[in-house]
Amino acid sequence: MTVAPERLAKALAAVPPLDGSGADLPSTPETVSWGWMPGAGDGPVLEVAPGSVVSVDTVSHEGILGDQGRDPVRFFGGFGVPGEAVLDDAAAIASSPLSHDPSADGPHVVTGPIAVTGARPGDVVSITVLDLVPRVPYGIVSTRHGLGALPGEVIGDDPVFSAFCLVEDGVGSIALRADDPERRARFPLSPFLGFMGVAEAERVHSVAPARHGGNIDVRLLGVGATLHLPVQVPEALVGVGDPHFAQGDGEVALTAFEAPLRASLRLDLVPADEAAARFGALSGPLGETPDLWIPIGLDPDLDEAMRDAVRGSLDLLTRCYGMDRRQAYAYLSVATDYAVSQVVDGTKGVHGSIRKADFR
Template sequence: MAATHYVARDRVHFTWDVRHEPAVEIESGDVVIVRTRDVSDDQITPASTTATLSTLDWKRVYPLAGPIGVRGARPGDTLAIEILDIHTEGWGWSAILPGLGLLADDFKEPYLRVFDLSDGDAAHFREDIAIPIEPFFGTMGVCPAGAVERPVMPPGTFGGNMDTRQLARGATLYLPVQVEGALFSCGDAHAAQGDGEVCVTGIEAPMYAALRLTLPHGPKIPAPQFLTPGPLVPRVNAGGWYGTTGVGGDVYRAAQDALRAMIAHLSTAYGLSGEDAYVLASLCVDLKISEIVDAGQYIVSALLPLAVFRNGARGAA
């Protein structure tokens, strides 16, 4: 019979490292209950203001829960992580951080928003704007082969800081094991995020989760893969979308142009400041590659879910 294990909130580490001792060791098929800190490692609180951002100790950013050792896991195996349950602890935050984000050159000043998530349903961005709470871990990974004090960012074939918002309750993530015991860790939890996490934060939040880790029999995989239980955006898909586009020979620049057009739309149609429009886009706008086969002219779309607006959607001004 599968056992249940617990990783305490204080069992954290800040790098990928093969020398980290497991917080717990489990058998394949066991369940692990984890409580994770927010990405700031509790430096940002519900009482914080924008001024708090200038005092952050960046060595404490990205605390990861774990690692979790899986007995019998060997390099070349596949580790399956089922997200059985995940929910917030009632609050979260989003920020513009100078030097980071898709439009770092456009937004050079810090900006912080703190959200009450206690109703468990939505983050109320404004009285007429509600973003559905759909929690997931922005970072889930096994230890990379040979890692010694490797930073949490960027991600890799081992997983890591993937920020894949579809890895919510009911999803299963598959990771290629790279070291003995797998040494799985997770953290950087988000209560909501758009595809792209364009301003570099989702709704960052401390989190509770129940995960089942197994070593399924099957083919080797070269990089993370995942399975979702249903629609990719179940809570907003039926409400329609408003899209802006970026066009050009560089996908990254096209994404920037699509986002700039979306920020302009949010400011004009809904009266948001540039900062609030940028943050809102990070929380609910999805960046999509609409076309990548016409050599030299690629199209990236920024898609705004209209269901987040309580007083009705608005088209181009």
């Protein structure tokens, strides 16, 4: 399915690829872990002081995975993308001797770890997203290997299906039919990093989110948002990746519009005593925007993920606003939306949206 050359050329001209210059941390075979969140034993590829701003060039796994040929120039060329419009770092990672066993490793390219000087267990690292810039104007939504919300129902016996998406005139587009790439649906873009995490003692598989954060896929965590993560090991060892141009709550097909971003991130450190006063006993990821608190529930059972999100919401309201727990329960029922973050990662996600303005 090749997009008309003139259409692709217009998209490429509107969102020109960025080179590697200007990034504090490029994604290279030496600075990434493929399929795993680095653990305490992995040496940092960058060390920064608390409050530092880091520019990270993230790479999407779509187009470099083995079931897509592990050759992004050839893979994206099948959709009409010229070789010079394929990122050098994606090609370098795909062709490198980095081991990647899809039966054992996760798909995600995790850039890091980044050491935050002075971070200790009990502290909280706060990752604030200052800017997200598309590095190319195209990407992939994929379904594969009996995964997603409807395993086996949609793509049949095919091991993988890759739908090509474009950025056109500032919005995303996807073909209505695989055999007719010119008739397209259009949808708004809302870039975010699906993966932001801190290290645990051992390496953690990149797919399942947990207390360390990781692959939480909460689409509200775009520019201006902050993810608060309880530090598990000295220096925190932050890893990021899984860049998205857009995603619907649920992410039902398995992935969303996966495509590389240049991310500008500020890494703040909240000491343990201050963290206890602000967050209480924070046991997992907590999102925040200027307007919202975003409690995140995680569990292999979607019902339990929902309960986890509600409990986290109650804890937040009681410690931040001194709200009676029963009154908070009633407030959540009348004023807070809960959405399914994703149902495709083994560990399911539910996130709430608590308006800060309700308490001013």
